[in-house]
């Protein structure tokens with residue numbers, strides 16, 4: 001276990017923000033985790049887990065031991081014929097896992113193609129895209145308790161998944177490190193192309209004969225056209241959650257703002273934060289090396305400003321203008337570390 005001091009975190013976060021960690025360990029074997037946690041405990045340092053850093057905002061230096069989870073391994077734990085149960089190590093690349101499952105004839109994850117990040121980070125925000133959420137496939141999440149180094153395992157119900165949320169963002173926040181996930185995937189399943197962008201994509205085929213491989217290719221196409229590649233324009237995907245309002249409030253908003261898109265979500269109505277932000281005039285805004293992407297108003301981009309504080313200041317201004325125009329509170333989606341919490 002090699003402890004690196006004062007490590008530059010710019011290459012470790014997809015927003016490419018400038019920050020340093022007081023200590024950092026690259027974890028290739030999860031058996032090193034209890035020792036790493038003990039090391040941090042003895043020095044009074046917090047432990048921060050980073051996968052690919054694709055859903056974090058580093059607002060300043062981290063007085064912490066950063067653990068970069070780079071463990072690998074995908075195995076079939078059980079094959080029931082119609083479904084398989086997979087165990088995937090936390091450090092596996094999510095998109096690589098999606099490709100691997102399709103190559104092996106295991107279906108369901110195709111709508112979640114090209115989501116940046118690791119498999120271990122996926123349950124934290126219950127990743128979701130194009131009409132599918134991770135929670136439909138999770139059987140168990142394996143984790144380690146930071147304070148004791150003990151292993152624990154949670155079944156899907158215990159993970160308390162909901163839209164962009166789980167117990168790992170709530171009660172277990174900062175208390176556990178995810179070491180592996182177990183997913184149950186079907187061999188045969190109907191494809192899900194109900195999301196408007198996918199419906200449009202397959203319109204001329206009338207939705208017939210669409211295979212999971214076709215859906216995978218479509219999602220890759222749609223995402224690549226809409227969302228900037230972090231390697232070119234550093235970003236953390238959607239910067240805000242889509243707000244969910246009551247049906248009554250949604251009706252009021254629809255009559256006050258004709259054309260506002262609305263989508264049912266559980267008992268409520270989900271409003272696209274991108275639409276609200278665009279209507280406040282922020283799309284394509286750029287100042288001091290920080291801005292809002294010209295193709296997608298929900299994506300904040302670091303154009304070279306490199307400052308997490310500045311990025312958060314812009315996010316505050318955006319949220320304030322949405323509050324003023326629509327009386328709706330936007331909630332930041334990525335996790336903020338360093339100085340401002």
Ligand code: EPU
Nearest residue numbers: 129130237238240241242261272274275278295296297298
């Ligand atoms: N829209 C605008 N302006 C824009 C972009 C979009 O008005 O600049 C409106 C359009 O009406 C569009 C609607 O917003 O119909 C929804 O846009 P989109 O389909 O791009 O989805 P989104 O709600 O912005 C969510 C997820 C994405 C996920 C897509 C596709 C959240 C916070 N974001 O975005 O997830 O890829 O749906 O399912 O739920 C992420 O979490 O980082 C992420 C990229």
